[in-house]
Amino acid sequence: MTTKTRQNITFDMLQAKAREIGFDVCGVARPKVDARNQQRLDEFVAGGEYGSMAWMNDPERLPRRRDPEMLWPDVKSVIVLGSNYGPAENPMALLDHPDRAMISVYAKNKDYHDLIKKRLKQLARWVVEQSGGTEQVKVFVDTAPVLEKPLGQASGIGWQGKHTNLVSREFGSWLFLGEIFTTLDLPEAEPEIDHCGSCSKCLSACPTDAFPEPYKLDARKCISYLTI
Structure with a gap:
């Protein structure tokens, strides 16, 4: 994907800059959420599966x-x-040691919101500079009502698995996500397709049975929900 935009930014340039800053994957999507994922959101809300997260x-x-x-x-x-x-190392290995406590992998380091936002702002500044200062940007990292996983699939960086998380071919589900909204009309990527097939290991591995069916999460049963 090397198509030039009016502002002379190509996808290759954008991806190279993103990696230079510290991101591992980068994609571009139109600001649209497909009807299927809109329906999933509506069903999630209508079923009350968001629990006490009233903002949903x-x-x-x-x-x-x-x-x-x-x-x-x-x-x-x-x-x-x-x-x-x-x-x-495989964090699941600790399951063989019930005498030891487990800390979620994402919580073992600095708050990812701060780290990702810093990188997003750096890349966003570059986008504005490349556009000659004529374009606007907004950055989000779990701080606004953004359906980032469907947008992630539309941008080509992964697909939304049966456990509702984004799955990357290279990195699995181990991705912190962030978004830059821009007035710049960038060339969009090819959407990723669902590669889950008949596999349901993620569903059977959940210790609290938080997935009543594939692609559907009941947040009230999710351990992560307890820390919100």
Whole structure:
């Protein structure tokens, strides 16, 4: 993907800069959420599976979550970035030692929100500079009503697995995600396809049976929900 834009930014240039800054994957999508994922969101909310996370059913936020253009009407492209946080050792090995406590891999280092936002701002500044200062940007890292996993699949960096997380061919589910919304009309990537097939290991591995069916999460049963 080397098509030039009016501002002379190519996808290859964008990807190279993203990696230079520290991101492991980079994709571009249109600011659209497909009908299937809109329906999944609606069912999640209607079923009350968000528990006490009342913001999921907020009448102002919900339409923005379903449609990125309602969050920011001027957006033309969504740059989806991911940083690998996969551990050097298999964390599941601790299951053989019930006398030892386990800490989630993502919580063992600095708050990823701070790290990813710093990188997003750096890349966003570069995008503005490359456009001659004529374009606008907004950065998000789990801080706004953005359906980042469907957008991640649309951007080509992975697919949303049966456990509802984004899965990368190279990094699995070990990606911290962040997005740059921009008024710049960038060339979009090819969407990734679902490679789960008949596999359901992620569902059977869940110790609290938080997945009533594939691609559907009941947050009230999820261990991560306990720390919100």
